[in-house]
Amino acid sequence: MDQPPFEKLLIANRGEIAVRIQRTCRELGIETVAVYSEADRDALHVRYANQAVCLGGPSPADSYLRGERILEAARATGAQAIHPGFGFLAENADFARAVEDAGLAFVGPPATAMEVMGDKLASRAAMIAAGVPVVPGTDAVADAAAAAEAAAGIGYPVMLKASAGGGGKGIRVVRDGDAMRSAFTTASGEAQAAFGDGRMYVEKFLECPRHVEIQVLGDAHGNLVHVGERECSIQRRHQKLIEETPSPVIDEETRERMGAAAVAAARAVDYRSAGTVEFLWSQGEFYFLEMNTRIQVEHAITEMCYGVDLIEQMIRVAAGGRLELPQPMRPRGHAIEVRLNAEDPDHGFRPSLGTIDSLRLPGGPGVRVDSGAYGGMEITPHYDSMIAKLVVHGGDREQARRRMVRALQELHVGGVRTSAGLALRVLRTEAFRSGDYDTGFLETWMESGESAAREFADDLAEVAALAAVLYRQQEPLRRPPQQASAGGLSPWVQAGRRAQHGRDA
Amino acid sequence: MRYFLASDGRDFEIEVLSADGDHCRLRLADGRECEASFRAVDGSQHALLVDGRAYAVSIEPESGTDQDLRVAIAGESFRVSVEDERERAASALAGPAGARPEVVKAAMPGVLVAVPVAVGDRIEAGQPVAVLEAMKMQNEVVSEHGGVVAEVLAAAGDTVDAGQALVRLEPPAEG
Numbered sequence: 001m002d003q004p005p006f007e008k009l010l011i012a013n014r015g016e017i018a019v020r021i022q023r024t025c026r027e028l029g030i031e032t033v034a035v036y037s038e039a040d041r042d043a044l045h046v047r048y049a050n051q052a053v054c055l056g057g058p059s060p061a062d063s064y065l066r067g068e069r070i071l072e073a074a075r076a077t078g079a080q081a082i083h084p085g086f087g088f089l090a091e092n093a094d095f096a097r098a099v100e101d102a103g104l105a106f107v108g109p110p111a112t113a114m115e116v117m118g119d120k121l122a123s124r125a126a127m128i129a130a131g132v133p134v135v136p137g138t139d140a141v142a143d144a145a146a147a148a149e150a151a152a153g154i155g156y157p158v159m160l161k162a163s164a165g166g167g168g169k170g171i172r173v174v175r176d177g178d179a180m181r182s183a184f185t186t187a188s189g190e191a192q193a194a195f196g197d198g199r200m201y202v203e204k205f206l207e208c209p210r211h212v213e214i215q216v217l218g219d220a221h222g223n224l225v226h227v228g229e230r231e232c233s234i235q236r237r238h239q240k241l242i243e244e245t246p247s248p249v250i251d252e253e254t255r256e257r258m259g260a261a262a263v264a265a266a267r268a269v270d271y272r273s274a275g276t277v278e279f280l281w282s283q284g285e286f287y288f289l290e291m292n293t294r295i296q297v298e299h300a301i302t303e304m305c306y307g308v309d310l311i312e313q314m315i316r317v318a319a320g321g322r323l324e325l326p327q328p329m330r331p332r333g334h335a336i337e338v339r340l341n342a343e344d345p346d347h348g349f350r351p352s353l354g355t356i357d358s359l360r361l362p363g364g365p366g367v368r369v370d371s372g373a374y375g376g377m378e379i380t381p382h383y384d385s386m387i388a389k390l391v392v393h394g395g396d397r398e399q400a401r402r403r404m405v406r407a408l409q410e411l412h413v414g415g416v417r418t419s420a421g422l423a424l425r426v427l428r429t430e431a432f433r434s435g436d437y438d439t440g441f442l443e444t445w446m447e448s449g450e451s452a453a454r455e456f457a458d459d460l461a462e463v464a465a466l467a468a469v470l471y472r473q474q475e476p477l478r479r480p481p482q483q484a485s486a487g488g489l490s491p492w493v494q495a496g497r498r499a500q501h502g503r504d505a
Numbered sequence: 506m507r508y509f510l511a512s513d514g515r516d517f518e519i520e521v522l523s524a525d526g527d528h529c530r531l532r533l534a535d536g537r538e539c540e541a542s543f544r545a546v547d548g549s550q551h552a553l554l555v556d557g558r559a560y561a562v563s564i565e566p567e568s569g570t571d572q573d574l575r576v577a578i579a580g581e582s583f584r585v586s587v588e589d590e591r592e593r594a595a596s597a598l599a600g601p602a603g604a605r606p607e608v609v610k611a612a613m614p615g616v617l618v619a620v621p622v623a624v625g626d627r628i629e630a631g632q633p634v635a636v637l638e639a640m641k642m643q644n645e646v647v648s649e650h651g652g653v654v655a656e657v658l659a660a661a662g663d664t665v666d667a668g669q670a671l672v673r674l675e676p677p678a679e680g
Contacts, residue, residue, distance in 0.1 A: 347612070348644065348645070350612065350613065350639075350642070350644040351613060351639050351642060351644075352613070353613045353614060353639065353667065354667070357548050357549065358547065358548035358549045358550055358563065360550065360561075375548075381613070381614065381615060381639040405580075408580045409579040409580040410580075411580065412550065412561075412563050412577060414548060414549040414550070414563055414565055415549075415565070420580065421580060421581065421582050424580045424581070458558065458560075460513075460578050460579065460581050460583070461512045461513035461515055461583055462512070462517065462533075463553070463555060463560055463562075463578055464512045464513070464562075464576040464578060464583040464585050465510045465512040465517040465519060465585060465587075466519065466531060466539070466541060466553075466555060467543065467551065467553050467560070467562045467564060467576050467578070468508075468510055468512070468564070468574050468576055468585040468587045469508045469510070469519045469521065469529075469531065469587065470529060470541055470543035470553070471543070471551070471564050471571075471574065472508060472571060472587055472589065473506075473521055473524060473529060473543075474543065474545075475571060478545075
């Protein structure tokens with residue numbers, strides 16, 4: 001076996017992505033150091049590691065966001081590199097810089113690339129300079145008349161957006177010049193009230209946009225390649241639920257054009273490591289949205305279709321290795337991912353906290369489960385609700401779709417609600433079957449209350465009723481069901497009190 | 506014993522004709538009879554056979570009672586309410602749903618951001634009585650049946666546990 005790129009690597013993350021990174025490290029012969037919060041002592045990423053260091057209390061600010069403490073852990077254990085995963089410190093340029101200043105390898109891009117791409121205006125300017133298509137738009141406009149003039153140049157419909165915007169405030173779709181004046185007044189007023197800044201800019205409104213992103217990989221020797229696209233339009237409030245590759249709307253010629261634009265975007269910031277260039281695709285045209293300077297949640301579908309381990313590539317280039325991938329990379333078959341979130345789609349997607357008291361994971365041909373979940377796991381309110389990812393690979397799109405349906409039928413997570421049932425229903429819709437969907441689909445479809453045909457011939461509602469009778473019939477054989485904890489405090493509340501009143505109280 | 510159920514928005518009436526260990530003979534309202542075998546396997550997971558058709562079924566009590574179950578089969582999840590003859594007779598005496606006192610509880614642990622109701626307020630079914638922050642998200646806590654606020658049991662800023670009572674409602678006075 002080759003010499004491993006590092007002898008020991010620290011993973012500054014938790015949950016499924018920490019486990020995912022550990023798996024590649026094991027295959028490469030790299031020892032791993034896990035870091036964890038007091039709430040994660042039993043977590044899989046701690047159990048799968050070679051060494052583990054406690055960072056502090058359950059809250060991310062007391063644990064996974066403590067860069068100094070993580071660097072200390074790396075020094076104490078002799079780790080040579082730090083992989084940040086996604087979230088937490090993954091896109092924190094100061095942390096990346098501190099890691100390199102400490103003489104360790106940061107398994108991610110240069111801090112300067114994070115800074116440019118993390119700033120909306122700076123990244124837009126850099127993309128325009130690099131010739132990457134951006135959504136046509138303006139800088140801040142003085143008033144409604146200036147906005148109308150700019151809109152006429154761009155072509156209606158346009159989006160009127162607050163410079164300081166966020167959370168949907170201060171945004172209007174304007175379909176013609178007559179509507180501009182009142183839209184400008186109300187949106188600017190809204191922005192002034194919400195952000196203390198009423199400046200507005202104008203941007204082209206894209207009809208039925210799709211979210212299509214390109215995976216890029218770069219090394220420290222100036223090699224930059226793309227590894228195809230991922231279609232991520234099945235989303236709700238910008239939270240992706242289902243992703244697939246290839247995208248149903250991207251042909252080989254478009255893939256090469258988007259890939260070249262993504263590589264140009266990455267080159268403009270001297271990118272190294274794995275990154276994702278997000279585009280909005282509308283009616284055959286694509287526009288730069290932003291670049292995520294980290295490994296992405298949905299990277300696994302690219303791995304399944306392109307036969308490449310992206311985490312391995314990140315680690316190798318962080319050690320100074322050269323990218324050695326055949327070019328161009330071509331997709332083989334089709335891959336789909338479903339995110340398994342501990343949340344309740346029937347009740348406004350509220351977090352579903354509690355204990356996973358029963359867990360049955362799918363398996364069989366073409367099924368991959370990247371998971372941090374285990375039976376007995378406590379879902380706490382401290383961290384992201386995503387507990388696992390289901391990924392399938394099939395010879396073609398329909399085989400992959402049916403395979404995912406089958407995998408979701410095998411899956412069972414007891415004790416908490418998850419997004420699995422919703423994903424199953426989406427996979428059965430005509431829109432998903434045909435591939436004709438956009439970023440507005442999921443919310444519109446859920447509001448319509450329209451359901452899709454089941455693939456099961458049996459009357460499952462009746463079977464459920466029969467099962468309920470049999471369950472009740474056998475009641476005397478069981479102990480009484482556990483009452484919801486009325487008196488005893490949950491571990492979460494106890495942990496919160498401990499944090500407030502001192503650890504040993 | 507006869508059972509009255511609602512599953513996936515449909516009503517069912519099922520009678521247990523005979524039971525022998527895991528095996529039962531059942532009759533549905535339309536007169537169909539079937540032979541079932543039902544075994545607990547692992548926690549909430551059960552192995553069900555109905556006239557030789559096989560199902561992997563998971564059953565969990567919702568809100569701690571055996572009258573309100575969540576039944577999952579092949580990735581589909583059904584909320585099933587079930588009453589046996591005796592329970593049905595008892596609930597018939599208690600009067601129609603909606604005219605019952607209700608205690609609105611926190612569905613998850615978190616911190617109360619707001620409790621925008623006061624004693625005496627008239628609350629409609631589905632109306633929020635509290636806003637709870639958990640996992641950095643604000644979630645509305647709604648009344649299922651509605652009524653008049655009789656008691657407010659928690660205040661904004663309180664840390665609450667799952668299942669903790671927040672607001673007690675009484676049926677509105679007639680007229």
